[in-house]
Amino acid sequence: MRLAPLLLALAVTAPALAASRETRIPDAALATAAQLREQALADRTGWNVVESLTTEIGPRLAGSEADAKAVAWAQAKFKALGFDKVWIEPVTFPKWVRRSERAAVLGEHAQPLTVTALGGSPAGTVEAEIVRFADLAALEAAPAGSLAGKIAFIDYQMTSARDGSDYRNGGAIRSKGPSAAIRKGALAFLMRSAGTDNHRVAHTGITRFDEGLTPVPSASLTIPDADQLARLLQRGPVRVSLALDCGWDGEYTSHNVIGEITGRSLPKEVVVIGAHLDSWDLGTGAIDDGAGIGITMAAGHLIGQLKRAPKRTIRVIAFANEEQGLHGGKAYAAKHLGDIARHQIAAESDFGAGRIYAFNTGAPDHARKATEQIAQALAPLGIEYAPGKGSAGPDISPFAAKGLAWAWLAQDGSDYFDLHHNADDTLDKIDPAALAQNVAAYAVFAYLAAEAEGDFGSQLKE
Amino acid sequence: MRLAPLLLALAVTAPALAASRETRIPDAALATAAQLREQALADRTGWNVVESLTTEIGPRLAGSEADAKAVAWAQAKFKALGFDKVWIEPVTFPKWVRRSERAAVLGEHAQPLTVTALGGSPAGTVEAEIVRFADLAALEAAPAGSLAGKIAFIDYQMTSARDGSDYRNGGAIRSKGPSAAIRKGALAFLMRSAGTDNHRVAHTGITRFDEGLTPVPSASLTIPDADQLARLLQRGPVRVSLALDCGWDGEYTSHNVIGEITGRSLPKEVVVIGAHLDSWDLGTGAIDDGAGIGITMAAGHLIGQLKRAPKRTIRVIAFANEEQGLHGGKAYAAKHLGDIARHQIAAESDFGAGRIYAFNTGAPDHARKATEQIAQALAPLGIEYAPGKGSAGPDISPFAAKGLAWAWLAQDGSDYFDLHHNADDTLDKIDPAALAQNVAAYAVFAYLAAEAEGDFGSQLKE
Numbered sequence: 021m022r023l024a025p026l027l028l029a030l031a032v033t034a035p036a037l038a039a040s041r042e043t044r045i046p047d048a049a050l051a052t053a054a055q056l057r058e059q060a061l062a063d064r065t066g067w068n069v070v071e072s073l074t075t076e077i078g079p080r081l082a083g084s085e086a087d088a089k090a091v092a093w094a095q096a097k098f099k100a101l102g103f104d105k106v107w108i109e110p111v112t113f114p115k116w117v118r119r120s121e122r123a124a125v126l127g128e129h130a131q132p133l134t135v136t137a138l139g140g141s142p143a144g145t146v147e148a149e150i151v152r153f154a155d156l157a158a159l160e161a162a163p164a165g166s167l168a169g170k171i172a173f174i175d176y177q178m179t180s181a182r183d184g185s186d187y188r189n190g191g192a193i194r195s196k197g198p199s200a201a202i203r204k205g206a207l208a209f210l211m212r213s214a215g216t217d218n219h220r221v222a223h224t225g226i227t228r229f230d231e232g233l234t235p236v237p238s239a240s241l242t243i244p245d246a247d248q249l250a251r252l253l254q255r256g257p258v259r260v261s262l263a264l265d266c267g268w269d270g271e272y273t274s275h276n277v278i279g280e281i282t283g284r285s286l287p288k289e290v291v292v293i294g295a296h297l298d299s300w301d302l303g304t305g306a307i308d309d310g311a312g313i314g315i316t317m318a319a320g321h322l323i324g325q326l327k328r329a330p331k332r333t334i335r336v337i338a339f340a341n342e343e344q345g346l347h348g349g350k351a352y353a354a355k356h357l358g359d360i361a362r363h364q365i366a367a368e369s370d371f372g373a374g375r376i377y378a379f380n381t382g383a384p385d386h387a388r389k390a391t392e393q394i395a396q397a398l399a400p401l402g403i404e405y406a407p408g409k410g411s412a413g414p415d416i417s418p419f420a421a422k423g424l425a426w427a428w429l430a431q432d433g434s435d436y437f438d439l440h441h442n443a444d445d446t447l448d449k450i451d452p453a454a455l456a457q458n459v460a461a462y463a464v465f466a467y468l469a470a471e472a473e474g475d476f477g478s479q480l481k482e
Numbered sequence: 483m484r485l486a487p488l489l490l491a492l493a494v495t496a497p498a499l500a501a502s503r504e505t506r507i508p509d510a511a512l513a514t515a516a517q518l519r520e521q522a523l524a525d526r527t528g529w530n531v532v533e534s535l536t537t538e539i540g541p542r543l544a545g546s547e548a549d550a551k552a553v554a555w556a557q558a559k560f561k562a563l564g565f566d567k568v569w570i571e572p573v574t575f576p577k578w579v580r581r582s583e584r585a586a587v588l589g590e591h592a593q594p595l596t597v598t599a600l601g602g603s604p605a606g607t608v609e610a611e612i613v614r615f616a617d618l619a620a621l622e623a624a625p626a627g628s629l630a631g632k633i634a635f636i637d638y639q640m641t642s643a644r645d646g647s648d649y650r651n652g653g654a655i656r657s658k659g660p661s662a663a664i665r666k667g668a669l670a671f672l673m674r675s676a677g678t679d680n681h682r683v684a685h686t687g688i689t690r691f692d693e694g695l696t697p698v699p700s701a702s703l704t705i706p707d708a709d710q711l712a713r714l715l716q717r718g719p720v721r722v723s724l725a726l727d728c729g730w731d732g733e734y735t736s737h738n739v740i741g742e743i744t745g746r747s748l749p750k751e752v753v754v755i756g757a758h759l760d761s762w763d764l765g766t767g768a769i770d771d772g773a774g775i776g777i778t779m780a781a782g783h784l785i786g787q788l789k790r791a792p793k794r795t796i797r798v799i800a801f802a803n804e805e806q807g808l809h810g811g812k813a814y815a816a817k818h819l820g821d822i823a824r825h826q827i828a829a830e831s832d833f834g835a836g837r838i839y840a841f842n843t844g845a846p847d848h849a850r851k852a853t854e855q856i857a858q859a860l861a862p863l864g865i866e867y868a869p870g871k872g873s874a875g876p877d878i879s880p881f882a883a884k885g886l887a888w889a890w891l892a893q894d895g896s897d898y899f900d901l902h903h904n905a906d907d908t909l910d911k912i913d914p915a916a917l918a919q920n921v922a923a924y925a926v927f928a929y930l931a932a933e934a935e936g937d938f939g940s941q942l943k944e
Binding site for chain 1: 596765766904
């Protein structure tokens with residue numbers, strides 16, 4: 021609020037000022053970007069990176085031994101890809117461990133159920149009748165105490181969409197369902213996986229328990245298992261046993277891993293692209309988010325291979341522990357807050373490996389022209405300019421909330437929630453051609469943002 | 483061989499005899515079959531049966547508690563569906579139990595692997611280097627003793643086909659691979675699942691160990707896990723730990739469950755249709771073989787609803803323990819061998835829930851005309867007559883080897899090996915419309931075979 025009088029003064033003279041400070045991208049840079057785009061489409065670096073990460077490290081749950089291996093891997097990979105500067109920055113967070121999980125229907129229709137603990141769930145063994153709710157609102161509407169001695173079961177089926185929009189509901193059930201269940205007196209929480217597949221692979225993901233509540237064992241069922249419970253409930257009461265061995269176990273310090281291609285004339289100004297290095301433990305983290313690591317490392321590498329470095333520095337960040345609370349993104353924002361104005365713009369790739377279909381930035385009007393120029397350079401990749409749409413990627417969002425300019429490269433997520441946070445998130449699900457299209461888009465975007473004359477509006481919000 | 487002179491004598495006068503005993507189906511029966519076909523397409527009984535079995539019993543491994551529940555379920559279901567006579571016949575077999583299974587890559591690239599024990603595998607824990615073979619022939623060609631201290635890994639990828647023809651290779655690896663591995667000195671056996679999916683669900687199935695060999699722990703990897711091992715092997719030697727707790731545990735007596743719609747004029751002559759009641763333990767046995775149970779129970783039921791019973795009896799058999807060695811089929815053949823000539827013809831539904839696309843019988847020339855008539859009645863269902871093709875279904879095959887006439891109703895198995903013997907074999911994979919087409923085909927076939935004037939050649943082979 022301290023700057024309000026000054027901003028008002030600027031606004032009065034806005035037309036003249038806007039003209040003088042409108043951000044633009046030089047024609048020479050646009051020509052180079054067109055070459056870069058075609059090179060990227062023919063290049064295998066993105067694929068090679070995600071193949072290496074998912075094969076050599078595999079699952080890399082934040083705080084696990086594989087977390088440390090992934091940090092070492094990322095440093096080595098940045099160096100091998102010719103990045104000029106490579107370093108790590110510490111990220112400390114509570115460590116959650118999964119040991120075992122088991123569930124079954126009891127009684128007349130006894131049979132095993134396939135479940136997975138939600139991240140953050142405590143350990144515990146419960147045998148009780150389940151009570152089904154169609155969605156989170158239905159559970160929240162249940163009378164207080166009505167679930168005493170019972171297991172709450174939210175049976176909401178997510179629908180797939182290119183933009184993954186129904187994760188709004190599926191994700192909310194996972195994050196808020198357990199606390200809602202506890203408030204009604206439930207002993208445990210079960211949910212139909214927040215997913216769109218029909219396989220016996222349960223979808224995990226972090227949950228949280230509201231302050232003052234005593235956490236209860238919380239797990240998700242595979243979609244066929246949820247179907248099964250729903251059918252059994254049509255026949256009468258259903259008792260279930262749930263045995264989870266998992267929980268919080270001290271603190272762990274991992275690292276954001278950062279690689280840079282140094283800018284030629286404004287090396288202290290940076291364009292940030294990145295992805296998160298951690299994954300859930302059930303798959304090998306190919307689409308979430310090995311793909312993003314491959315896409316952004318490859319884009320940085322290809323820019324680094326240009327005969328002439330871009331004007332500004334390209335900074336690629338492999339964020340630590342996105343999955344359990346954007347820990348890497350928060351740590352980066354906290355550490356670099358004072359440098360916010362030197363951050364030209366930032367974009368994260370964290371929505372799988374599907375083709376990018378739309379582009380926008382959250383930049384103010386004076387950077388609209390440059391945004392349009394980047395969109396034009398992306399158009400041959402089948403990417404639409406989508407003014408007014410988009411948001412910052414997860415690890416960018418804590419910094420964006422402070423005023424960092426962000427770009428949005430929207431991936432087709434039609435199959436993302438088939439694979440999200442489950443054992444099926446493996447390399448074979450990635451289409452190398454679609455991945456290369458992503459690399460091309462990130463390379464073009466990052467290069468052009470680095471070459472822009474003018475900024476995209478990053479400044480500290482008061 | 484005792485009958486050879488008589489057969490020769492018959493052959494001499496064959497033209498006259500063949501004309502007099504050519505099997506034919508009366509026009510009135512063909513008209514009724516057309517109505518039956520349309521009724522079946524509009525009927526939900528097949529779906530309701532498989533829904534009931536897979537929901538109320540779920541997985542029903544031969545010898546498990548659920549096996550006994552399934553036998554009780556089948557008796558009750560036959561009665562509820564109006565079968566005139568319902569009884570059980572004992573089937574005794576060795577019981578195999580799965581308790582736990584675990585595998586992991588060791589060392590630098592340490593990560594868990596998703597495996598499942600092959601049926602018949604002993605328990606055991608092994609840590610050793612794996613040696614990859616492209617197929618069974620490659621393992622068999624390895625020098626004797628060359629796998630001492632190692633784990634054999636056959637990495638053969640099955641391809642999908644409408645007729646499932648590549649199961650010839652995948653199935654052979656599962657049944658013969660472990661013994662081949664032992665002969666080369668291996669400590670354990672791993673295989674890429676005999677499947678065509680790309681999910682983290684391993685395919686089980688029975689294996690056998692040749693006489694005189696000491697069985698070793700034997701398991702299959704999911705297809706993405708096999709991909710992963712293959713990629714890791716490109717980087718150097720790979721050590722794996724495999725810990726299976728499973729094995730043979732005494733004998734168990736289950737039952738074939740039989741229901742009949744009594745014939746109106748030749749009640750002691752039977753047309754047999756059936757499927758197997760047991761399943762593997764990983765899924766709920768929907769496509770293998772709940773679908774077949776639903777199809778054949780529903781077909782019998784619909785014939786039973788006709789105003790006039792068919793000339794011969796319709797016998798529907800829910801066979802015990804097909805999966806571990808055709809135990810139910812062998813027991814049925816042994817018990818009913820003396821009645822073989824009263825068995826008009828038999829067909830088993832055991833290849834999933836896909837639409838039937840072809841029909842044939844193994845009947846001799848004198849029943850060719852009747853076979854063609856049935857094929858014509860099936861044609862409106864999109865089913866082709868396929869002379870010269872087909873074979874007896876698994877539980878029919880022991881009896882067919884003794885001379886029982888068989889029919890072949892070929893299902894589209896393009897997705898069968900996505901789901902076969904794995905956790906994904908659940909009800910949601912069945913298309914109710916395709917299932918109804920199967921019911922219609924079995925009802926038409928069984929009804930017309932029961933109405934035929936003349937036989938399909940069942941007689942004891944000497």
